[in-house]
Amino acid sequence: MLILFGALGAATAAPPDCATCHRDIARGFARTAHANASRPATAESILGPFDAPANRLNTSKKGTYFVMERGEDGRFYQTGVDGSRGRKERFDLVIGSGRRGQSYLYWRDGLLFQLPVSYHAGTARWINSPGYEDGTVHFGRGIPPMCFGCHATRAEIEPAGRSVRYRREEMILGIGCAKCHGEMPAQHASGSGKPDGLKTCAACHAGLAEERPPAPDVHGDQAGLLRASRCFQKSRGLNCVTCHDVHRVQREPEAFNGRCVACHERTACTKQPDRASGCVGCHMPLEKSKLVEVQTYRSHRIAVYGRKK
Ligand code: HEC
Ligand code: HEC
Ligand code: HEC
Ligand code: HEC
Ligand code: HEC
Ligand code: HEC
Ligand code: HEC
Incomplete structure (x- = not known):
């Protein structure tokens, strides 16, 4: 379960207590978009x-x-x-x-x-x-605090006279370990539990209810698009962490091709793809957002594009 207002965390990087033991993870994580989502x-x-x-x-x-x-x-x-x-x-x-x-x-x-x-x-x-x-x-x-529900680890408001104000001293900026992992027991080891690789992500990557367009948008609704893919519907267990390791920066689309061929034979594609173009470029193309018109995003509806419907 996602802890929207987790108690652990430091301003921008990993809470020191996680970093003491998970040093490499914490170091890689500090450079990610999540860790720097607000500062x-x-x-x-x-x-x-x-x-x-x-x-x-x-x-x-x-x-x-x-x-x-x-x-x-x-x-x-x-x-x-x-x-x-x-x-x-x-x-x-x-x-x-x-x-x-x-x-x-x-x-x-x-x-x-x-x-x-x-x-x-x-x-x-x-x-x-x-x-x-x-x-x-x-x-x-x-x-509103709603923005920080997705862009920070913790941001709460309290009453102040006839109005409200942020509990400024207690704000934890950036998306820290605790946001996804919750409060880990002080003593833990392998088998103590990992966050769900789809539900955890969908809490923030399934779009905003009030602006949800008729079809899932490439801005912020990766969960809706993935769920609309045959890969998701016809396989068991395909989720966000099949492809993403959220503990480090992953930006090269080619690096994801290995995930496709773990399920598909290279020869399954009648286009006989070469190394250079990769699977992602054709089957997860960049598309323009209808919500944020100045931006293009990677479509998470994995499919054959350009085919007449
Ligand atoms: C955006 C959500 C998210 C954040 C933030 C996050 N994790 Fe994770 N973490 C996950 C998920 C999901 C898994 C399970 C991955 C899997 O099932 O393969 C995981 C797995 C792990 C594991 C198990 C080993 C592994 O690599 O699978 C460790 C240890 C871990 N995280 C530590 C941390 C630490 C330390 C931080 C902060 C520096 C952190 N995580 C931040 C989502 C997150
Ligand atoms: C005192 C050292 C220590 C601290 C502090 C610590 N961990 Fe761990 N953690 C471990 C060890 C040891 C393991 C088992 C070996 C491994 O997976 O690296 C582990 C495993 C995990 C796993 C994998 C669980 C599984 O089911 O396989 C996760 C997730 C995790 N830690 C997250 C965290 C998070 C988040 C924090 C900070 C809130 C944290 N840990 C703080 C030592 C620690
Ligand atoms: C608390 C809300 C939240 C959760 C939970 C969350 N994300 Fe994110 N994610 C964001 C926000 C906000 C951004 C944009 C950050 C930015 O660039 O400022 C983002 C960015 C990303 C990016 C782009 C990274 C980059 O390098 O630009 C990926 C990939 C991603 N998330 C995957 C995941 C996956 C996979 C999970 C689940 C394991 C997950 N997220 C869970 C809020 C969240
Ligand atoms: C439901 C979760 C959620 C809420 C609520 C939310 N955002 Fe975001 N926001 C995201 C995600 C996810 C991204 C990264 C874009 C993507 O993944 O498609 C993002 C991206 C951004 C960006 C970077 C621009 C970009 O496209 O990368 C800004 C700035 C931003 N949001 C501001 C806000 C503000 C201000 C609010 C409150 C009015 C807000 N967000 C509410 C999830 C959310
Ligand atoms: C977890 C396994 C899995 C992964 C990972 C996976 N797929 Fe699939 N994919 C499937 C299954 C199962 C089907 C359905 C096959 C069928 O209908 O017979 C499918 C269907 C497809 C289709 C046909 C879609 C349609 O609408 O007809 C394409 C194209 C495709 N995958 C490409 C990819 C690409 C490219 C990647 C990597 C970005 C990928 N897949 C990753 C399992 C997977
Ligand atoms: C140059 C663009 C391109 C590249 C690169 C590419 N594909 Fe394709 N792929 C297509 C097109 C177009 C079709 C549909 C062919 C047809 O309908 O005859 C297709 C069909 C498929 C299908 C069968 C879909 C169905 O209808 O059953 C799968 C699976 C697939 N590709 C997977 C992959 C994988 C895995 C990779 C990377 C190793 C890849 N593709 C690389 C364009 C591409
Ligand atoms: C089949 C592999 C695959 C799966 C599954 C997958 N992604 Fe991605 N994702 C990619 C690729 C490839 C990119 C492009 C890499 C890049 O440019 O950063 C990407 C990029 C992103 C981005 C950055 C968006 C952008 O256009 O900048 C976000 C956010 C993201 N993924 C979230 C998710 C979430 C959330 C899930 C689960 C609902 C998920 N992804 C599942 C392959 C995958």
């Missing part, structure tokens, strides 16, 4: 540029623009200018490892709000935060 904003974690002219984002409206700057206090700030009016807020937290993009949050009265400018990794540029209207300066979008 404090620092020179290292913010990927967008702060040097002119790349630190400025113009909008379609004349006189309305944003500037990203390093303050004299060594912290980072975002200023939105609309004619003669300006508003400046600090980068406090980063959401997104940066593989595709990052969004930034600032603290106000114990609550978190999104900054209007985000970072797009594909073009290495600042962009309007997704869903923000071009030509406007808007600092008011609150970030």
Whole structure:
């Protein structure tokens, strides 16, 4: 079972107690997208540029623009200018490892709000935060704990007067060991239990209920797509960890071909695939997301593509 608000964990990497014994796993894990899914904003974690002219984002409206700057206090700030009016807020937290993009949050009265400018990794540029209207300066979008259910190990809110606020001191950023493993008994050995390689993942990789489109989207719904594959339906035990080792960075699609031929003979494919193109390129192609239009994702519906239906 997934522990959405596990008690263990450190700011960005493995909790020290897991790392004491599982050293190699913890070291490899610290570099993964999960471990870095949310972090404090620092020179290292913010990927967008702060040097002119790349630190400025113009909008379609004349006189309305944003500037990203390093303050004299060594912290980072975002200023939105609309004619003669300006508003400046600090980068406090980063959401997104940066593989595709990052969004930034600032603290106000114990609550978190999104900054209007985000970072797009594909073009290495600042962009309007997704869903923000071009030509406007808007600092008011609150970030609910729901986001951290998938992007952090722990983030809870408590009542504060007539409002609520985050239990800021107890937040655990990044997706740590405990998020998937729960609280391991202090003494354990082989056979003490591993998380389920599909249910654990589907808690975060099955899309958002309120934005679920008629067909599973390649953004965030890998579980829905995998379940729609004949490979999944016709085999027993195919799940996410058949292909993924979440304890290390795995980015080369070719490296996954071995997983296909563990079940399929190389000769099963009438296309007589060569080494170079691999299985994944044709049967799990990159597809454009309908939810996040600027991005393409690896389709997890393993199938023959381009065939007439
Ligand atoms: C607590 C929510 C959560 C759980 C549980 C979870 N993931 Fe993720 N996963 C994410 C988020 C969020 C990202 C994107 C992180 C980022 O890039 O900022 C991600 C990214 C990934 C990536 C991309 C890695 C990369 O290098 O870019 C893979 C692969 C992945 N997850 C597989 C899995 C598998 C397999 C499981 C189950 C064993 C799993 N995830 C469980 C939330 C989760
Ligand atoms: C995104 C979910 C996720 C996170 C985060 C995660 N694990 Fe795992 N871990 C799994 C799953 C799923 C398995 C079972 C893999 C299998 O069945 O092959 C597993 C297996 C293991 C195993 C058993 C040996 C092995 O490789 O199969 C160890 C030890 C382990 N994890 C330690 C850790 C430590 C230490 C951390 C933090 C540094 C961590 N895990 C973070 C999901 C996760
Ligand atoms: C005192 C040392 C120690 C600590 C601390 C520790 N482990 Fe382990 N763990 C072991 C040993 C020893 C094994 C058995 C050999 C192996 O798989 O490496 C093991 C095995 C495991 C397994 C495999 C269980 C199975 O069914 O095969 C998982 C999963 C795991 N540990 C996760 C964790 C997580 C998560 C943490 C942190 C909360 C943690 N461990 C902390 C020593 C430790
Ligand atoms: C149900 C789990 C879930 C929730 C809730 C969720 N996300 Fe995500 N988010 C993901 C996953 C998974 C990814 C990685 C993309 C993928 O796997 O297709 C991601 C990616 C991202 C990214 C990086 C862009 C990208 O595509 O890589 C940002 C930024 C982000 N989410 C912000 C948010 C914010 C802000 C909220 C709250 C409004 C939120 N997320 C709520 C699961 C979730
Ligand atoms: C756990 C075993 C397993 C793995 C791993 C696996 N498959 Fe399959 N796959 C199957 C089974 C079983 C079928 C159904 C065969 C049938 O219908 O006779 C299938 C069907 C297919 C089909 C036909 C799909 C359709 O809609 O007609 C393709 C193409 C395919 N697999 C390619 C792949 C590729 C490429 C990979 C690696 C990315 C892969 N498979 C990984 C077991 C697996
Ligand atoms: C150049 C693109 C390409 C590559 C690379 C490729 N395939 Fe295929 N594969 C296809 C196409 C197209 C078909 C459908 C052929 C047809 O309908 O006659 C197919 C058919 C299949 C089928 C049979 C599906 C059915 O209808 O029963 C399987 C299984 C399969 N491929 C597995 C693989 C595996 C495993 C690899 C890697 C070793 C691979 N393919 C590499 C394009 C490719
Ligand atoms: C048959 C092998 C296979 C299985 C099973 C599989 N994946 Fe993947 N996955 C891949 C390949 C290949 C990639 C592309 C590698 C890359 O570019 O990072 C990938 C990429 C991803 C990514 C990064 C998405 C992107 O486009 O950047 C996420 C997230 C992910 N997988 C999650 C999952 C989850 C969750 C499951 C289980 C529901 C799962 N995968 C099952 C092969 C697989």
